Amino acid sequence: MTKPTAAEPADPSPGLLARARRRASSTIALTVALGAVGFGYAAIAPSSAAADQTPSADAQRGQQIYQTACITCHGRNLQGVPDRGPSLIGVGEAATYFQVATGRMPAAAQGSQIPAKPPQYTEEQVNQIAGYVQSVGGGPQVPSGNLRDGDMALGGELFRLNCAQCHNFAGKGGALSSGKSAPGLGTSTDQVIYAAMLSGPENMPVFGDNNITPAEKRAIVSYVQTLKETKDPGGNGVGRLGPVPESIVLWVAGIGALMFAVLWIGAKS
């Protein structure tokens, strides 16, 4: 960065006074011009440098966490490390929020599927990391606040068309290929469900905003959360896993009780 320099002292030789004065004046002019450019740049440069790298204190704290927890597998500039972790450029806040808030990241081990576990960071820290990844790599973002203001009937239709095949009609999750599975949605928050649709974690297809619009995503969130709160009108839902566990309960518990009743009736009094 150029700094304004002090004017060069004039040549001391008296015989060359006129030439010296001319040289001094051009030196001063150059110095003033350079100084003006330097001051001008200095006035603009620091603010633009801050916008590029350190947008906020939150993102700075996010960067600190990133450099302790994520950098080993995802690299210094989010570019990823071969055989360790994928590039995070373009995944955005949505994917980061989903992975860290559900405890999937930082991962304990490599595998076909990274399991969810108790989150390692607080909600605030998760948002700081997500903010950092967003500021460097860019990508889709999750809206904050209440996401349950969608059209529930539409959400139900979209859930059955797009989600139920893997996550079960009641959001209980289900098996995929080769030991992978689609998780249940029981503990998923609004933001987690929204972020999952937006980012397509692991083997889940990506449902971008042109595919399922933000209004439709909110409708799906409303439906899923209502579904979880709704009680089972038939009594015990038996895990809401469908007819197979229900019939097992009926046969083992129900017929078992009847067998004891029959034995009791037939027993000699």
Added chain:
Amino acid sequence: MSGEGTSQPARTAADLDGLSDEELTHLGAGLDGVRILEREHRFAPGSKAERRAERLVAGCFVIAFLSVVGFIAVYLFYPWRFSLADQRYFLYTPLLGLTMGLALLAVGAGIVLWGKLLMPHETAVQDRHDGFSDETDRRTIAATFRDSLEMTGLARRSLLRRSLFLGSGALGLMAVVPLGGLVKNPWAKKELLGTPWKAGMRLVRLDGVAVRPEDLRPGGMETVFPDVPGGRHAPDGPVMLIRLYPDVTRRPRAGQADYSWGSYVAFSKICTHVGCPTSLYEQQTNKILCPCHQSQFDATRDAKPIFGPATRSLPMLPITVDSEGFFVARSDFREPIGPAFWERRNYD
């Protein structure tokens, strides 16, 4: 059955008048070769214990009555309508079941307790003969059957016999003929062979909006339908439009090399095993799973089956983009979608 040669002393009506019901019962059992050895009451008649047992049984019947009253009350007055604000509705069915079950259980328990506590305990012995029935019994019974057949005249009266077969055979036809209505000729309307998809038809979403190439991100999937009236409810219409990642190399089936558009591929959503919707798309492994019987298809090899009971690839819809930038089908599927049927030609 009274044994041969068992002689019973003749009894006059006056003798029988002198017997109590219990003695008559013993007599009747004796005539059938049954001897009642002992019969005793669990509790002495009129005792305190007996009255308690009686009250227990009566209590069961009263509980049954109250349960039925409760059932009717729940049926008439309990809030059963679904409501997010008032979630009491979820107890409606369990309450009906509980009251009905309790009523049935109480009636049953009352009868069982009656039998166990109040009815006398009884030991009876019946003499049984060894081996076959004796010759006389066997011959007379066989003769009775033959005689009955002879009396009907089926052997002699051929008109009756034939009209009987005619009439009862017609009864059987009543069961068989309606089954014929279930048998359909798939070639008459060729409804198994084609779907609503046609050349130039747009791929629309559930809400009727046509899909454009920029709508899906890599690894995205959309269920699309043919853009005709009723197309979103046509059972053979649903198609999975999948955008593969750009670095995925597609290995097309013979004759399908140009069915994709860019990294977009479109497959029938109906499983070729028994027709479930196969929309479990794994975006990292590019597998398409069927939830019913765990068939797996490889999206990079034009949905070739790689696991499970399905043996044929999911039919692929040839797609392109029209002049306005919307996805359109280039033609119908080249093969019938869904499960196999007898007349299906083999396309692989």
